[in-house]
Amino acid sequence: MDAFFQALCDAVGTQHVLTAPTDMAPYLSDWRGRYQGKARAVVRPGSTQELAGVVRACAADGVPIVAQGGNTGLCGGATPAEDGRAIVLSLERMNRIRAVDGDNNTITVEAGCTLAALQQAALDAGRLFPLSLASEGSCRVGGNLSTNAGGVQVLRYGNMRELTLGLEVVLADGRIWDGLRGLRKDNTGYDLKQLFIGAEGTLGIITAAVLKLFPAIGQRATAWLAVPDPAAAIRLLGLMRSLCGERITAFEIIGRSALDLVLRHIPGARAPLVGGADWSVLIELSDSAGTADLAAELEAALTQAMAQDLVDDAVIARSLAQAQALWSLRENISEAQRIEGISIKHDIAVPVSRIPEFLERAQTMLLEAWPDVRIVAFGHIGDGNLHYNLSKPEKLENEDFIARTPELNRKVHDLVAALGGSISAEHGLGQLKRDELVRYKSDVEMEMMRAVKHALDPAGLMNPGKVLGAVACAPSGLFRAEK
Known part of the structure; x- marks a missing residue:
């Protein structure tokens, strides 16, 4: 055993340094099966101190590090490169709930804790942690933080940036930054935690976080609606906000192609309404108090919406099982797409008011070039x-179509940029979109990001080839003093 592997074993124990191909295989490909890499080893630390020891060993030998949580990412951000130089640093053993502070409404958790376990710990304390994703049973807090995850309740609670008060991070040289402060007001200089949230492990490795808690939900009301078009859905959102206020927890749009895939591939899935609407909305109201009749409030609001021709048909869940069945249709879209086969994925954001314009212009543009293209559109409208x-x-036609991904990306992303949007809303950049970044960010923005990268990871060992690409390690000239 060479000195480097001995250092890894000394840090975490020999049983947690995986080198056999069969042991490493689950860590070397992404969830979609699009990216496949190689690694010198998969290392599984059990504490922040162990992880810091691994990072120090890698820094001393110049070995790249790819941090990995639940490996549920959608952009290849946690998959190592094919050159096999890196180690994969799995945080799955670092899964403890460190503390719950009910009076401060905070919870401190390690990065390897699954989102579902975090939600349950909050529930056990009579609180709510509101981040909700289809992959919550397997995705982990570190991954949620590194991609600034959003999910279906951003509308009310915000994404991970808004839900995070403090972080613990192992830096690229193995030092530990303890920023685990549960403060809602702390104006003592730069807010350093924001550098690591959404950075996809390229600046350091998040090992723990202090997160906000909210009052537990006492009552929910869920409905599936058929709407005339996306423009009506946006007007409906405005009406529902005026009638129901902050009780609107989720407001999701689902195109007909997305629902059709779920009905085709997911056992037990049933269409919620008779007839096939081109566009549906899944809406949920929630309240911490159990006194109001949210179902009656939702029904009254939808009656007004129908009178204004904003809703064509609706079904309101009358039981928890019915609500779960409606949410299952939404949450299984990604799984149904995976079963169907590879598609060209876009995770975009535009101002809410411009959603209908994006959908109309994108469809017109794509159908002119590819009349038989299948557009699966859904998300957090x-x-x-x-x-x-x-x-x-058709599978054979799709293979040729997928080969034209750069061309399709350019068309969609250029339209997004023209509408004042972003090419990545909540999935991150990873390998999938890293080369697109320079087209849509100004030279000044790129220089600033490269300067941050060089300052925190001068050797370029933290998740190389992700977000900024290989050139990210070059020193920035932006802040050099004039000679």
């Missing part, structure tokens, strides 16, 4: 985030 995915129905 309440906060302007759409998942906009493209494929061909």
